[in-house]
Amino acid sequence: MKSVVLLSDARHPVSGRAVLSRLEAQAIGLGTALGGTLTGLHAGDCEDGVQESLGHGLSALDILSLPPEADPVSALTDFLKAQKADLILAGRRGEGGFDSGLLPYALAEALGLPILADAVALTPGEATDTLVVDQALAKGARRRVTVRLPALVTVHPLAPAPLPFAFGAMRRGTIRRHVAEAADASTDPVEERPYRARPKLMRTSSATASAENLHVGPEPEEAARLILDYLESNGIRRYG
């Protein structure tokens, strides 16, 4: 099987240094476990960060040189059409660009491939050219989908942790550089400005005074009833 992992221009959240996105490192881990050949693909001008992928299990990396502001979809589409990969892996959101997570969908549309989101596990299907994808759902549930290849799969943060980084492997990996046609990104009529952190809603227990919910030395049976009632009234669990 031939797989390609899409690599974006991620930045470290603390230092702003170019790094490999963790999600994409997890995608490499999933792809490595599947076997076959696995290569990386990056469109852009950021080599420092993505070359880390070679230390996380990739043997080779293709880089389509594009200016940072260019729209990479058409360049990636052309390259991937020529590659004829069975499986294209990506993080659920690429980083560094608009961070909208649209690129895999745009690629799938352009390549005419089915797309499955939020994979946490990949296993080869029983029939040839099929893949079983476990998608993460809320509360630990999984949706097991069998898909006919070729397909595009994006990876969820709950996928297994990436393979640890190996400096020696990064040094030995191959980087192939390609010249690509740059397409202008559609200019957005939106205003860009420096990021400002905004408060999130706080998740504290509902303000029903803790004094009235403090029970000192109740009978164990009474305590048990209180606990179950609290859980049910707050919609955590329903028993019986």
Added chain:
Amino acid sequence: MTRPRIDPRASRTEQRVASGENGRRRYDLSSRTASNPIGPPRRDPRQEWAASLIDRPGRRRYDRSQRPVARGGASNVEAARVGSAAEAVSTEPTVRIIEEPAFLVFAFVDAPGGRLSRFDRQVLGGARLLADAGGGGGAVVAIVAEEIDGLGAAGADRVMSLPTNGSASARAAALRAAIETHAPRHVLFAEDGDAADCARRLSVALGEPLFSNVEHLTARQVVRPNRGRRAELAAAPPRLMTLGEDRAKMHAGAPGEARPLEFETAPSDDQAILSVEIIPGDPARLALSETDFVVSAGNGVTDFEGFRELAALMKGTPGASRVVCDAGLMPRGAQVGASGTVLAADCYFALGISGAPQHLQGIAACEQVIAVNTDLHAAMIERAGLAIVQDAQLVMPALIKLLKERQS
């Protein structure tokens, strides 16, 4: 659409409160009146501060993240207002009916397990905000896959059921048809799971941009992070948006009617998808970071067989304090706290855990905390929403007994 004129004198008179002996006139300016049906109510900064006071002993702390309405369902502002006004507004919630909506706002509701999640309510709340924007009169249409309770209370005026056969592309196609038919002004999704997936499928299919992961939502402006949170984009609310978690408050006003809105669509099939199977999560085996409910044991627990049985019966994921893990009574992977797992669960049930600072760091994001501990002054008791000062070893068998009774 014309706005009704306001008669300031009439509304003043209606706001007059019966006052005491010296005949001084007093008004309750916060009460809405028939003569002044619209327009923002006046702000009362004192009440807002009072409402955002986190009800907890010790140092006063305020949660000013979501002004002016307080957190968590029941509005404290509302409560404060009811308390202060002599002529209380009727506490009975009257269903708000929008017969002829001026426009529609779609809210995509995922509702895992058939129950509205906190995030779903936030999406509905955000949609409500957009529907009430400007002159108001918009209707929130909840897009659901199955029947769900509580949509009205969460702010939905209409409910549109789009059947799902498990195929994401089919669902997106159905929603696309609905959008083309009803032309909603906005379609709001959660930036999570199937909703996020559907939003992107739609964006590509419609060729319309998606304003994803909105962190700041108002009627006039939406803001989202860009370039790995080094920049942000601001725009007037576009049509397709996904909302970040904990970024919009839930609807707290009068419930909507949640009237069904019929929409027929021909089911389509995705040729590439060969089979779909849902595997429910098993709380006992879930990773601590993924579960929504943790039952956790500390020093006050000695019977670990019983504890594991209890966790299984409660359908919670077993966790433990560091001491317990150090002693080898529970595996290291079960350790909750700064040096173990930091939880994102909704509820944390602490049995015999006093609450060391590192442990409390691990449960900082838990909304509901239940503590059972012998020490009244334990930090965990202070942190808990339900605190029971009792020996955990006594409460555990009682809980097991009660759970077995209820389940049989």
Added chain:
Amino acid sequence: MTPAAFLPWLVVAMVAVAAVQLGRRVALWRSGRPAKVDWVAGLKALPKRYLVDVHHVVDRDKSASRMHVPVAGGLVAASGLLVLGLIPALAASQLYWAVVTLAFLIMAAGVVLVGRRRYPRAMKRLSLGRWQRFPVYLGAFALGGILTSALAAFGNPVPAIAFLTFVVAAAGGLMLAYEVATGPMRHALAGATHLVAHPRAARFEGSRETGLRPIDLEGDKLGNETPQDFAWNRLLSFDACVQCGRCEAACPAFAAGQPLSPKHLIADLAAAQAGGHARPYAGMPYPNERPVAGSAGLHARIVSPEGMIHPDTLWSCTTCRACVEECPMMIEHVDAIVDMRRFQTLELGAIPLKAEEPLGHYRGCDEPNGRALSERTDFAAGLSLPRIAETGETDILLWLGQAAYDLRGQRTLRALIQTLNAAGVEFAVLGAEERDCGDLARRLGDEATFQRLARQNIATLSAYRFRRILTADPHALHVLRNEYPAFGGDFPVIHHTAFLSELIAEKRLSPASLAARAITYHDPCYLGRYNGETEAPRSLIDALGLERREMARSGKRSMCCGGGGGAPSTDIPGDTRIPDIRMSQARETGASVVAVACPQCTAMLEGVTGERPDVKDIAELVWEAVQAGSKATASTSAARELEPA
């Protein structure tokens, strides 16, 4: 000819057998990587290294030194004398045989002492098996030698008996010689060669050489995978092991039931060269031993579930050097462990997942906790903490280290900064320019990250003028002082305990007496063992008027807190935790406070739950005393005794 006349020939035969056996090992050593060895200097230094450095270590266990001197001395003397017996005139002299008898008698006395360590029951840390039979061969050679040479001294009255005793001596002697390849006698010849060709020649004669050596990151293979990746004199050093088990007894991981025993590890490494253990390893197994398949050889991977050593063994080490400190054969266990870790980390990426986390942070933001460098000085809000960038020069450059991000460490640093201000010290910090020193990365085998950080830090430090670097973190101290010079960064570095005691000696600080408290001091490995600094902290405690109580293990032989070498990150499960063991040792002294001088030790010891003494950094105690002192001078009743705060 008398049977005694055969004795010199026996010795010649023994030397021949031993030479053949040793030759087999030499062939193995030669397949290791080349290493520069100054043979002339080594040979010159050998007697001193043996009689001073080795004996100093051996003598810590009196039963060992008392047995080793007569056994080894007797054996060498008797054998040497017997070789002289090849001269016919001497062989005919009865006096000569009497002298030989005397040498054998000395040896026999030693053998009795050896036997007492092993019979009826061997000391726990000693190996059994062929090691248990070793005194029998020694005894046979000694007893046979005594009787044969004594009979010769008396003019050989009963040749038949003399012949019998000679056979006994020959059997014992030849067995000893045969054992040179894989048995106990190997330690003697390999050990002597090891002392000559020691990979750390600078560690002898009282000086310390403890910094890890850099590797060439452009090399074909990074770190050590197979026996032949070790330098030849490292392979030799493994053969020097005498399996006395002192390392095992000192090892904190072993004590905590983690699967590490330095002795077993070295025995495995020695056996790995020749394709596995010739006889089953006869010491105590690794605690909670992980099964390994045991495939071995010069080209076989050592650390692997298929190989000789399980990865968990490698990652249990805290790099505390207690084993190195205790080793009478001067073996460098920690170097071997780190060399093998380097291969695991750099080439395989086979590092425990929890330890990969700090390494990932290092790569991303130069800081193992994933915190921004600009936040390092956040804790000091409200304190006077000048940045060196403002002036470009200062007297003392304060290296804050990782403690600045940790709530507990910040308390120590605040106390230190306030003390410096009180003493009027001219100091500054690098602020956001200070990257992590790279200690954790290096101990976890990530040499690439370490070298990058070292070069960047050295470039930063070289841009400023200062007299000394002051740090409260012994790990940073060790790295800056002993490991940066290899990258061109030679900076004088001083630990805060040494600096504070200087300030007190110069009367720039006038601490009050904090009497009425019993204190025990826990020596940080990286201060005591790595840098030999055990006196300054103690003199500080004494200067504060505190009652100092020593734990059973203290000074350079102190026990680790479990916080070094990335052990808290790799977190290999054991039966108990190392800090719990150390804290129980502290409790035994009855002290109410454990004084520490390292943020790692503070964190580990404070993590111990239950009733325990307080854990305080010496900087905190000094600041407390300085505050009390200034209050006392301010108030008129300076004479009244001060209560501790």
